Each structure stands twice: as C-alpha cells, then as structure tokens.
Amino acid sequence: MTSQTSISMPDIRNLLGFLDVTVKSFSMMSLERQLAAAQDLLLENPPIDVAVLGQFKAGKSSFLNSMLGQQVLPVGAVPVTTTITRLQYGTRERALVRHFNGLTTEVPLSNIVEFTSEAKNPGNKRNVAIVDIELPTLQKYPHLRLVDTPGLGSVYKYHQSASENWLPSIGTALLAVSSDRPLSEHDLELIRELTSHTPNIIILLTKADLLSSEQQEEVISFFQQTLQREIHLTLPVYLYSTKIKTADYKQSIEQDIFQTICANRDDEFLRILRHKTRALSQSCLSYLRIALHSSLQADLNRDSLHEQILNEKVNEDLMNEELSIISREHQRQTRPMIETYLEQFLPPLIKKVKAKLEREIPSWQGNLWKLSRRYEAWVSETLSEEMRQLSKTEHIHFLGTQKKAHASFSRSLEAFRKFLGDNIENVLGVKLAVVDWKIDVVEPDHPDIAFTKSFDVHLDLLWFLIPMFLFRRIFERHFMKGLPKEVGINLSRLAYQWEKSVNNAIDAMRIQATSYIHEELTTIETLLSRTQGQTDDIKRLIAQIEILSEKISN
Ligand SMILES: Nc1nc2c(ncn2[C@@H]2O[C@H](COP(=O)(O)OP(=O)(O)OP(=O)(O)O)[C@@H](O)[C@H]2O)c(=O)[nH]1
Ligand SMILES: [Mg+2]
CATH class of the missing domain: 3.40.50.300 (P-loop containing nucleotide triphosphate hydrolases)
Known part of the structure; x- marks a missing residue:
C-alpha cells in the first residue's frame, strides 16, 4: 500500500x-x-x-x-x-x-x-x-x-x-x-x-x-x-x-x-492526492480531446464554408480587375465620342467667327506687330467665349461614356452580389440582406475654358520691314484663312478638357464600386472567422496538462 x-x-x-x-x-x-x-x-x-x-x-x-x-x-x-x-x-x-x-x-x-x-x-x-x-x-x-x-x-x-x-x-x-x-x-x-x-x-x-x-x-x-x-x-x-x-x-x-x-501518513496523503489529480487530469484530457475534435471539425467546416462562399466568382482581385477594364474601355472612347459630336459645330462656328472678324478687322489700327497682337487677343477671347457657350449648352452630350460606364459598373456589382448571395444561401441557408449598392453618378467638373494663341510666329518677327499700307489686305486674308484651323484646335481642346473631366468621374465611380465590394467581402470574412475554433488553445492546454501529469507520475 x-x-x-x-x-x-x-x-x-x-x-x-x-x-x-x-x-x-x-x-x-x-x-x-x-x-x-x-x-x-x-x-x-x-x-x-x-x-x-x-x-x-x-x-x-x-x-x-x-x-x-x-x-x-x-x-x-x-x-x-x-x-x-x-x-x-x-x-x-x-x-x-x-x-x-x-x-x-x-x-x-x-x-x-x-x-x-x-x-x-x-x-x-x-x-x-x-x-x-x-x-x-x-x-x-x-x-x-x-x-x-x-x-x-x-x-x-x-x-x-x-x-x-x-x-x-x-x-x-x-x-x-x-x-x-x-x-x-x-x-x-x-x-x-x-x-x-x-x-x-x-x-x-x-x-x-x-x-x-x-x-x-x-x-x-x-x-x-x-x-x-x-x-x-x-x-x-x-x-x-x-x-x-x-x-x-x-x-x-x-x-x-x-x-x-x-x-506513513504524509506519504499516503500525497499518494492519494496525486492519484485523484491524475485521474482528474485523465478525465479532463479526454474531454479536451473531444473538444479538440469538434473544434477541428468546426475549423474544417469553416475552411470549406470560406471556400464555398468566397469562391472564384466573388474574388476581390478579379472584381477589381473587371472594374478597371470597364473603366479603361469607356475612358478610351470618351474623347473620340466628344470630338465626333463637336464636328457638327465646326462649319457654322467658322462661318460665325469669320463674319465677326470681317466686321471688326477694318477698325483695327497699327503696324503688323500690333495687328498680330490684336488678332491673337481677338481669337482667344472670341473662341473662348464660343467654347464656353458650347460647353454650357452641349455638355450633356459629352457624358455618353460616363453613363455607359455607370451602367456597366452597376451591372457588374449586381452580378457580384448575386453570386455572393447565392453562395451564402446555398452554404448557410440564409439570405444576404438587401443593401443599396447604387453608384452615384459623379458630375464631371466643368472645365475652365480659356485658350491662348496658337499661331505661327515667323510673320510678326518681320513686322518692322513690312509697309502696312501695301500689304494690309494680304494680312487680313491671312488672318481670315487661319481662322478655321483655330476653331478646329479650340474644339479639340474643348473635347480634351471634357475628356479629362468625364474620365475622372468614371474613375470616381470605379472607386465607389471597388469599395462596396471590399467592404462586403470584409464583412463576410469577419463573420466567418468570428466563430474561429479554439483548436490552438485546446492543443496548448492538452500539452500543458500532459506535461504536468507526467511530472507527478513516478
Ligand atoms: N453472521 C454474521 N452476521 C453479521 C456479521 N456482521 C453483521 N452481520 C449482520 O448483518 C446484518 C447487517 O449488518 P449492518 O452492519 O447493519 O450492515 P450494513 O452494511 O451496515 O447495512 P446498511 O447500513 O443498511 O448498508 C445485521 O443483521 C448484522 O447482524 C458477521 O460478521 N456475521
Ligand atoms: Mg450500516
């Protein structure tokens, strides 16, 4: 004994x-x-x-x-x-x-x-x-x-x-x-x-x-x-x-x-206490092994849940790539679209500014240098005003690619949410809450229309050699001839300014869409990991109890 x-x-x-x-x-x-x-x-x-x-x-x-x-x-x-x-x-x-x-x-x-x-x-x-x-x-x-x-x-x-x-x-x-x-x-x-x-x-x-x-x-x-x-x-x-x-x-x-x-009272007492403690630790270990087993099981299920819910169809990187492609595709078309639209304004605008120049140029005084400066200022002022007017009345027609991009982003988000919702319903049997994933239409900024000269300079360098009373008509014709080109350049600049604005708006919408996806996936991931198993804790506990039990064994 x-x-x-x-x-x-x-x-x-x-x-x-x-x-x-x-x-x-x-x-x-x-x-x-x-x-x-x-x-x-x-x-x-x-x-x-x-x-x-x-x-x-x-x-x-x-x-x-x-x-x-x-x-x-x-x-x-x-x-x-x-x-x-x-x-x-x-x-x-x-x-x-x-x-x-x-x-x-x-x-x-x-x-x-x-x-x-x-x-x-x-x-x-x-x-x-x-x-x-x-x-x-x-x-x-x-x-x-x-x-x-x-x-x-x-x-x-x-x-x-x-x-x-x-x-x-x-x-x-x-x-x-x-x-x-x-x-x-x-x-x-x-x-x-x-x-x-x-x-x-x-x-x-x-x-x-x-x-x-x-x-x-x-x-x-x-x-x-x-x-x-x-x-x-x-x-x-x-x-x-x-x-x-x-x-x-x-x-x-x-x-x-x-x-x-x-x-042998003290020895006996220790022996009895040790016996009880070891028996208790054996029972405790066997419960912990059950807990470990079920925790491992839960981890396995969780991993497979994760895989089933967040499968390749609802992959965040792929979605971001898709949204970027949509962005790029539409942004590429913005400028040609605006330019094509503006083409119709070229002939009437040329006609209009030509008539205006014809009316105003006879009153201009001075040598060629002065005439040239005056012409530059006139073109800049006149065409800027015309472009501002066009921008004001026609800008609604510049937003075609933005509207298309908005529709594509919305469709893409909708498809993503449907996949995610279906996965969650299939795996967990619950419906994903309906949330408002509307992408706001971002109004492009109105560009600041102010154009400066776009002329050949070689003419005015010679101004001091040219007797104006002989050549004034020639220069007037030259200015008149250059006007269509100036109108074309200004229309093109207008298209460029609006392209930047519209494309920025498309980018802003893409960012909205990616953040919707990111937030949604983060929420789901957090939910799935909140029930994280205690596998590691249990394993640690088992190891500690085993070591301590071993210590009190003879
Ligand atoms: N022949 C014989 N009878 C015994 C002996 N010891 C006890 N008995 C009888 O067995 C019966 C039960 O004895 P208890 O000591 O009350 O038994 P117990 O185990 O304490 O019973 P519970 O308290 O009811 O669980 C009594 O009628 C005793 O007289 C023995 O050594 N020889
Ligand atoms: Mg008795």
Missing part, C-alpha cells in the same frame, strides 16, 4: 490549478465535484478517510463497531445507515451533526441513531449531510478517519447517491462484500469507479463465519479471478467476522491497514 514517492506538493497544486481553469472554462460540470474534493484535500490536509463501502446489509456498520470495540453505529437486518458517518480521535466522546444548510449541532453519542438510521431519520428528512463522531479510543490512529457509508443497491436510492457523491473525498476504500453474496456486478461497478478516486482499494470479506475455511479460500480465489478478468486488477482481500475469530481478523486489519497508514 505504501511506496516511497518523490511527488511534490507544488507540482500537484500547479496541475490542479490548470485543471481548475480548464474545468471552468469548458464547463466540465461532471468533473466539478471531483475537482472540488481534490482542492479541499489540498487545502485542509485532513486525516485520511478510510471508508467502508459496499452493498446494503454487507455488515459495514457492524465491522466498524467491532473494530472500535464499541456499539457506536446502528446496525440491523434491514437497510439502516442513511448518512455518511465519520469517526475520528477526539478528547471526549461526542457527535457533531452537520446539516446541508451549514448548521452543526452536537448530540450525545447515544442519540446518533436519530440522525444516521433510516428508521429514525427516514428519507434523511433531517437533512443531515454528515455526522462526525469523536472518540478518545481512536487515539491510537490520530491520522485516520473511519467512515461508515449508506449501503448501495438497496431500495433507498438516495443511500446510494449519498455514498457515491462522497466518493471523490475517499482516502482508502474498504469494500465490504458479504460472504453470502459474493461479488455482484454492483461491486465491480463500484471498484471501477473507486479506481479514479483512490490507489488504495481493499476487499473485506465480511460475515466470514458463514463459510468454512475451504469455502473462504474458494471465494477469495473467485474474487481474484473475477477482478483480473473484469477489471485487470489484483486487490488485497481481508476476512472479517463479528462472530468468530474476530480478534485475529481485527489484528491483521489494524496492523496491515490502519497502522501502516498512520505510520
């Missing part, structure tokens, strides 16, 4: 700390009781509980009375013990009745039957959690607490649950099996359960007087074979009888069990 260990309390405390966090954060409610019991042991460092467990009427209370040499606990032919009863050393005989509501009352020892027996306290109507009995005669075992438990398998189901709930607190287990009911399935179940709470399980074959010595041997060998076959365990078996050879049986139990525990 004992062995020298190098277990360290801080290692156990550390592991329990980890288990505490894990049990709480993963809501492992089924491990809470076990965890709390181990933490209480660590905190309180109490005497070692040697508990007598077993089927109802196995002789548990009788065994304890016999060991104590005193009829302390109620016994009987029908299920009796109804509450956990702990017996330990105390300077005077007394019984403390602890209630579930936290109240504790002291009662005379002779009165405990009122609380611990089914007959006097039916259905535990007095709400007794535990009865603690202190006896001076237990001075020889100061580090022990003997525990009587309600029997298992009786008609009183709550007897069973009272004992089972208490199992996490157990130190050493004495499993009482009556000689007339050798090892039931319930006993095997109990042993299986006990293995996660204590390293010390001993079988007590009670009422040994009911068997001959051959039969006793037969029963013991049957026990060992069954335990080996069913649980792969070999457990020590002790005989007991309150009727015959009681002193002998009692002596070997005192020597082998009680005294051994007391002599």
Whole structure:
C-alpha cells in the first residue's frame, strides 16, 4: 500500500490549478465535484478517510463497531445507515451533526441513531449531510478517519447517491462484500469507479463465519479471478467476522491497514492526492480531446464554408480587375465620342467667327506687330467665349461614356452580389440582406475654358520691314484663312478638357464600386472567422496538462 514517492506538493497544486481553469472554462460540470474534493484535500490536509463501502446489509456498520470495540453505529437486518458517518480521535466522546444548510449541532453519542438510521431519520428528512463522531479510543490512529457509508443497491436510492457523491473525498476504500453474496456486478461497478478516486482499494470479506475455511479460500480465489478478468486488477482481500475469530481478523486489519497508514501518513496523503489529480487530469484530457475534435471539425467546416462562399466568382482581385477594364474601355472612347459630336459645330462656328472678324478687322489700327497682337487677343477671347457657350449648352452630350460606364459598373456589382448571395444561401441557408449598392453618378467638373494663341510666329518677327499700307489686305486674308484651323484646335481642346473631366468621374465611380465590394467581402470574412475554433488553445492546454501529469507520475 505504501511506496516511497518523490511527488511534490507544488507540482500537484500547479496541475490542479490548470485543471481548475480548464474545468471552468469548458464547463466540465461532471468533473466539478471531483475537482472540488481534490482542492479541499489540498487545502485542509485532513486525516485520511478510510471508508467502508459496499452493498446494503454487507455488515459495514457492524465491522466498524467491532473494530472500535464499541456499539457506536446502528446496525440491523434491514437497510439502516442513511448518512455518511465519520469517526475520528477526539478528547471526549461526542457527535457533531452537520446539516446541508451549514448548521452543526452536537448530540450525545447515544442519540446518533436519530440522525444516521433510516428508521429514525427516514428519507434523511433531517437533512443531515454528515455526522462526525469523536472518540478518545481512536487515539491510537490520530491520522485516520473511519467512515461508515449508506449501503448501495438497496431500495433507498438516495443511500446510494449519498455514498457515491462522497466518493471523490475517499482516502482508502474498504469494500465490504458479504460472504453470502459474493461479488455482484454492483461491486465491480463500484471498484471501477473507486479506481479514479483512490490507489488504495481493499476487499473485506465480511460475515466470514458463514463459510468454512475451504469455502473462504474458494471465494477469495473467485474474487481474484473475477477482478483480473473484469477489471485487470489484483486487490488485497481481508476476512472479517463479528462472530468468530474476530480478534485475529481485527489484528491483521489494524496492523496491515490502519497502522501502516498512520505510520506513513504524509506519504499516503500525497499518494492519494496525486492519484485523484491524475485521474482528474485523465478525465479532463479526454474531454479536451473531444473538444479538440469538434473544434477541428468546426475549423474544417469553416475552411470549406470560406471556400464555398468566397469562391472564384466573388474574388476581390478579379472584381477589381473587371472594374478597371470597364473603366479603361469607356475612358478610351470618351474623347473620340466628344470630338465626333463637336464636328457638327465646326462649319457654322467658322462661318460665325469669320463674319465677326470681317466686321471688326477694318477698325483695327497699327503696324503688323500690333495687328498680330490684336488678332491673337481677338481669337482667344472670341473662341473662348464660343467654347464656353458650347460647353454650357452641349455638355450633356459629352457624358455618353460616363453613363455607359455607370451602367456597366452597376451591372457588374449586381452580378457580384448575386453570386455572393447565392453562395451564402446555398452554404448557410440564409439570405444576404438587401443593401443599396447604387453608384452615384459623379458630375464631371466643368472645365475652365480659356485658350491662348496658337499661331505661327515667323510673320510678326518681320513686322518692322513690312509697309502696312501695301500689304494690309494680304494680312487680313491671312488672318481670315487661319481662322478655321483655330476653331478646329479650340474644339479639340474643348473635347480634351471634357475628356479629362468625364474620365475622372468614371474613375470616381470605379472607386465607389471597388469599395462596396471590399467592404462586403470584409464583412463576410469577419463573420466567418468570428466563430474561429479554439483548436490552438485546446492543443496548448492538452500539452500543458500532459506535461504536468507526467511530472507527478513516478
Ligand atoms: N453472521 C454474521 N452476521 C453479521 C456479521 N456482521 C453483521 N452481520 C449482520 O448483518 C446484518 C447487517 O449488518 P449492518 O452492519 O447493519 O450492515 P450494513 O452494511 O451496515 O447495512 P446498511 O447500513 O443498511 O448498508 C445485521 O443483521 C448484522 O447482524 C458477521 O460478521 N456475521
Ligand atoms: Mg450500516
């Protein structure tokens, strides 16, 4: 039962700390009781509980009375013990009745039957959690607490649950099996359960007087074979009888069990605590592996969700490329379109400005240099005004490519949203909320129309050599001849100015469209990753618990 260990309390405390966090954060409610019991042991460092467990009427209370040499606990032919009863050393005989509501009352020892027996306290109507009995005669075992438990398998189901709930607190287990009911399935179940709470399980074959010595041997060998076959365990078996050879049986139990525990109390305590902590960490690990599995599963699903929803049809880069192509295609056509439209204005405009020049030029005075400057200023002023007028009245006809680009962007966005919506509906079964993805028509800026000269300069360099009274008509004709070209150049400039404006507007719309797509995809991505699995956290936790468990193994 004992062995020298190098277990360290801080290692156990550390592991329990980890288990505490894990049990709480993963809501492992089924491990809470076990965890709390181990933490209480660590905190309180109490005497070692040697508990007598077993089927109802196995002789548990009788065994304890016999060991104590005193009829302390109620016994009987029908299920009796109804509450956990702990017996330990105390300077005077007394019984403390602890209630579930936290109240504790002291009662005379002779009165405990009122609380611990089914007959006097039916259905535990007095709400007794535990009865603690202190006896001076237990001075020889100061580090022990003997525990009587309600029997298992009786008609009183709550007897069973009272004992089972208490199992996490157990130190050493004495499993009482009556000689007339050798090892039931319930006993095997109990042993299986006990293995996660204590390293010390001993079988007590009670009422040994009911068997001959051959039969006793037969029963013991049957026990060992069954335990080996069913649980792969070999457990020590002790005989007991309150009727015959009681002193002998009692002596070997005192020597082998009680005294051994007391002599190595601290070591035993650590061994028991380590056993509980390791068992707890094994259970915790198996839950964590389930959590890991489902988290991995969720990650896999999430990845495939991601792939299915954000597939190639709703790829942001491809969409941006598509929008850029739409932009470029339309922008390329802006200028030719405006120029073609403006062609119709060339002949009437030439005619108009020619007539104006003809009317105004005779009044111009001065030499060629002055005439040339005057002509330049006149052309610039006149044509700028004409272009401004054209811009004002006709600009609506310059916006054709912008309108087409707007329609293309809108169609493209609509298609994108439809693909995305279909994917989401197919994969998640939910409809994408309807949002307003209207692209605003960006009004192009009105260009600032102010044109300057576009003339040949070689003529006016010679001005001082030319006698104007001879050549004035020639120069007037020259100016007149140059006018159509000036009109053409100015119309072309007008087209260029508007091209810049319209194309800027197309760019602004493209930027609107790309940002719609970017925002939508970012939203979907965020939604898909919000349920991110805890795979990495769980893996880390598993590794840490495994390392710490390893540390407290021998
Ligand atoms: N022949 C024989 N009978 C015993 C022995 N020990 C106990 N009994 C009888 O077995 C019956 C049950 O004894 P208890 O001690 O009340 O058994 P228990 O396991 O405490 O029963 P519950 O508290 O109901 O679970 C009583 O009638 C006892 O007289 C024994 O060593 N030999
Ligand atoms: Mg009893």
